[in-house]
Amino acid sequence: MYAFDLVKPKSLAEAIEALQADEAQPLGGGQTLIPTLKQRLAMPGSLVSLAGIAELVGISASGGVLSVKGATTHGAVAAQTDFPGLAGLAGKIGDPAVRHRGTMGGSIANNDPAACYPSAALACGATIVVAGKDGTREIAADDYFQGLFTTALEEGEIVTEIRYPIPQASNYQKFEQPASRFPLVGVFVAKFADKVGVAVTGAGENGVFHWEEAEAALASNFSPEAVEGLTVSADGLMGDIHATPEYRAHLIKVMTKRAVAACA
Amino acid sequence: MPTISMTVNGKSVSGEAEGRTLLVSFLREELGLTGTHVGCDTSQCGACIVHVDGQSVKACTMFAAEAEGAQVTTIEGMANPDGSLGVIQQAFQDNHGLQCGFCTPGMVMTAADLLKNNPNPSEKEVREYLEGNLCRCTGYHNIVKSILAAAATMRGEQVAAE
Structure with missing residues (x-):
């Protein structure tokens, strides 16, 4: 790995501030990004760790919608019972240790063409909530996924929440x-x-x-x-x-x- | 280089770590805890699995600084206080759950994580939970047998030795 600074913000606001630095990149659970760094396929100046930000973790269901905060792990998604189809998907990502670190926001932001979550987001017509220095945006899944590893995310923005209408x-x-x-x-x-x-x-x-x-x-x-x-x-x-x-x-x-x- | 602190196997420790220092490198090279192994370094094999705040993680795919302030348990923390083998370790010995032993630290840590949440797993559940742990010697049968035996012992059941 090339050297970089690891920044550990305490709040979403601090994270967005840190992401405005040159060559700064967000770090979710790292289960894709860290192997990428080891292969020297990425050379960030700084990594902004999102895993320790309490306001970016959590799952809630109300009004027929499941809201998952961006830094919520696959393991936590697999354990929720309000949306069993999504729990089943999350419980089969990677392996248990990967599910304890990897996050939904990281997967949705990366948009690997073989990632699991994007299929659920698209099939359900989920809303992707992103935040950047100019505030937050709500993007329909149909507009968000734009191609291989390509999304509607702009530089310096992160996925803060994914809202899924819960199917029957x-x-x-x-x-x-x-x-x-x-x-x-x-x-x-x-x-x-x-x-x-x-x-x-x-x-x-x-x-x-x-x-x-x-x-x-x-x-x-x-x-x-x-x-x-x-x-x-x-x-x-x-x-x-x-x-x-x-x-x-x-x-x-x-x-x-x-x-x-x-x-x- | 920044200094980071965490609790490893119940003891407060601190050491130097760059941003890019992996948790497994910190444990092995800075703290001298070489029981945690680096098998593949690509998050496939699970030889590096440790517990961070009670959950199994691949220590080769987490930065040391991300574990700052966390409770970390490694294979060295699985022995009894008198140094004798813990229940899961003893079950691996009794059931020939290891041959070369390289994958064993990760196997034991994954088993401990499973049994904490599911004290009476089926054989299928054990095999599924081991998805991220590779063993190139045993063919897994004796590892699964070891974990089922450890589960029975932890539940207080007698297990007939073979």
Whole structure:
């Protein structure tokens, strides 16, 4: 690792102040950033640690919305009971020790094309709350995720909260790449009274996306059979040594059917 | 270099750490606690697992300064006060839960974290909890057996030795 200063602010305001410095970068749980630093793929002048800021940690549910503060760990999300589909997703990220450090805000800010949380945020139509020197902004998930490792976050902004409308039923299914345990394909299905969200991670060349045909089909008939007749195009899907675009397209349908079946 | 302080295995300690100093480097090189191992240094293997404020973490993927003021427990803290093996350590010995022993500190720390929250885990739950701990010798069977035996001992049940 290159040398850097580690800054430990006590409040959100102090953190945003520290992030205005040249080459400053926020540090969530570090479960992605620290391995990146070890490979010398990042060279921040300073890292601003968010993990110790009490006002950035916590989960609350009210009015049918689950609010998760940015520095809340995957382990804490897995333990909440107000949104079981999200708990199930969080409880299968990485391994127990990783879940004790890694944070939802860090994952949402990084927007790895194979991260799990973005699929839940997109399927549910979550609101991403970000804060910077000019105040806070609320961004719809559809506008927030913009491509590989690319989001609506501006320099010096951090994710402070993610608000998920809680679905009537939901489930996340992932087919893991066996070495990294990241999803080759992950699908989050969220059933609401008036609509169904289906979002796919691990597969798209531009990161997480809606499978709109499945959303429409499931809205009128919420059953695995509703998806059976649909086909997923391999156009725009990732291909690598682990899986071809065609295989990923196949997995999207299989994972969607499993997730719908698990919602019952 | 800044000086940082924390409580390790019940003792207040302090030492020097750069911003980039990893917790595992601080424990091993600054405090001389070499029971915590560095296996992969890429957060895969779990040989470096310690407890920070009661939760298992990979000490190769956390900065020492982030543990400032925290309660840290390492494998050295798992022995009984008289130096004899703790329950989980003894179970690993009794059940041949280690061969080369390199992964064992992390296995024991993960087992302790599991058993604190789930005193009566199923074999499946033990295997799932070990997802972030790699062993290249045992094939995991005896590690799982060791943890189940330790759980039974901690619950006060008699376990027939094999």
